Amino acid sequence: MPDPDPQPGTRDHTLLILPFTPELLDSPHALLPIIYRSVTASLRSHTVLFCTPRPSVLATSSSASAPATSSRIHASPPPQLFAALRRDPRAHFHALQTFLGKVYATMAAAQWQVGRVLMEVEVHFLGEDQDHSWETILKREATTVVVLEGHQDIIPPSVTSKFPSPIVIPSVTLDDAHDLPTSPPATYSPSASASPGPPVVALGGTFDHLHAAHKLLLQLALFLAIRKLIVGVMADKTLASKSNARLVEPIERRIGAVEEFLLRCGAVRPSASPTPTPAGKLADGIMGGDGRLGMSSGPKSDADADADAVVMDVVEIQDAFGPTAYDPDIQALVVSRETLSGGQKVNSTRLDKRLSRLEVFVIDVISSDLHTGHYGAAAGEVEGLAKDLRDVMDEGRLKEVKMGSTAIRQWIADGEGRGEA
Structure with a gap:
């Protein structure tokens, strides 16, 4: 039984x-x-x-x-x-x-x-x-x-x-x-009309207190990528205006959390540490054309025997564009509906620099039809389950259903106020 x-x-x-x-x-x-x-x-x-x-x-x-x-x-x-x-x-x-x-x-x-x-x-x-x-x-x-x-x-x-x-x-x-x-x-199943995903996919964010919505974005970006996934993580100094900014995790911890999750999903690390390259020079097809350093991810190591494995390149970025503003070896960008306008700005910037337009994939659905009573009487008491979660990737909706980093930091701060920290 x-x-x-x-x-x-x-x-x-x-x-x-x-x-x-x-x-x-x-x-x-x-x-x-x-x-x-x-x-x-x-x-x-x-x-x-x-x-x-x-x-x-x-x-x-x-x-x-x-x-x-x-x-x-x-x-x-x-x-x-x-x-x-x-x-x-x-x-x-x-x-x-x-x-x-x-x-x-x-x-x-x-x-x-x-x-x-x-x-x-x-x-x-x-x-x-x-x-x-x-x-x-x-x-x-x-x-x-x-x-x-x-x-x-x-x-x-x-x-x-x-x-x-x-x-x-x-x-x-x-x-x-x-x-x-x-x-x-x-x-x-694959068919004659089936096409592989983009070779190199990029996405960016703060990735503070890595949570369910972050993992959704990362997992779907990895699902699309064929050769490499570039993840830009916002630098500490760019997050000073965030609510409860003192509770934002340091960049090293945020990058580490993203890398460890992607490793569990099957991504592999580059075979060698990224090598800084002077601006304007080519390094494995990556050009630092905006005056910043380019990063060479290098080939997969022999230990990465699975030829289908996607190499991850998780990097600190100083603005919302990151490598998407200058890297010609990116074909696609994954964004949430909330950040779709940012994706449009990326393409505008790339066109100004005579770089190819990125294919934009929008994560606009995290859930739907999750209503009160769907989980039983006890679960029906959960605040937010009475709402349709179809637009939960919007920042406002994230706050309503308590899935964003902002709400998590507030939860931590509230716990400190109650002496629970």
């Missing part, structure tokens, strides 16, 4: 393993209450790992089923839906951002409900990289693995070997599960 609903704050670190199918990609609502309750039971971190099941598992998941037996354990996982999406990122960008937005918004709402705003929450997919970089979370002590009843077979072997007795919780009915094909359907 599955375990009953968890009690709030009973686990240090939680790894919640859930199925990932085309139907759930289109409508993950059946999973959101499960994610919400699981987050409230966690104290220090909560990770959701989505895995594509075999159809035989899905066909029986809607009914009470016996625990997985050795005869149902397979040596290797089935073809993963995320890997299929990744081969045609432009076509599936909107669907993935909507899905991820709903999941991250659910986890953030749960964090605020239980007052654990600084708890780490993140999402990973089996198949997001060949090296399974997310497995570093398995090294955390006091980790609890949780899986849905009837879906024990989707647990990766690396998890099973370390955590042979996961907690099993009541499952949900997956509509039309018996109709799922044995592999991702044609609509989620």
Whole structure:
């Protein structure tokens, strides 16, 4: 029998393993209450790992089923839906951002409900990289693995070997599960018209107290990039006017948090430390044409054997433009709806310098249809869940649903006032 609903704050670190199918990609609502309750039971971190099941598992998941037996354990996982999406990122960008937005918004709402705003929450997919970089979370002590009843077979072997007795919780009915094909359907597979994502993608921000909305942006930018992801992190001196500026994390910590998250998502570091290059000179195709130093990221090292891995270049920037104002080797920019005007200014600046226009990808949906009562009576009390979160990436909406860095710093300041710091 599955375990009953968890009690709030009973686990240090939680790894919640859930199925990932085309139907759930289109409508993950059946999973959101499960994610919400699981987050409230966690104290220090909560990770959701989505895995594509075999159809035989899905066909029986809607009914009470016996625990997985050795005869149902397979040596290797089935073809993963995320890997299929990744081969045609432009076509599936909107669907993935909507899905991820709903999941991250659910986890953030749960964090605020239980007052654990600084708890780490993140999402990973089996198949997001060949090296399974997310497995570093398995090294955390006091980790609890949780899986849905009837879906024990989707647990990766690396998890099973370390955590042979996961907690099993009541499952949900997956509509039309018996109709799922044995592999991702044609609509989620590469075709003759499929095109890869941009070779080099850039985005920027403060990334203070790295939270769910930040991770949504970073993950989607990495999903798009083929060769390199450039992340500009605002310098300390540019943030002096922020509310509760004294609580803004130092640049080293903010850059480190971004790098560690991207590493868990499968990105790799450059093989060598960036080499400053005099302005106006070329360094691996990067020109410092605005009088600032260019940065050479260098090739991937031999240790980065996965040829599909994306190199990350996380750099300090002194203004809102960063490398996008002068680097000819950038093809795309990821922005939130709130910062769309900034993206337009970037392209205007590039055109003035006779650089190519960047393709702009707007993250305009983090969640939708998350209303009071959707998570059950207790969760219905969460401030903000009564609102439609469709526009949560707007700064005003972020404040309303308490997902921005500004609200996090205010929460910390309020705690200091109560003597909780």
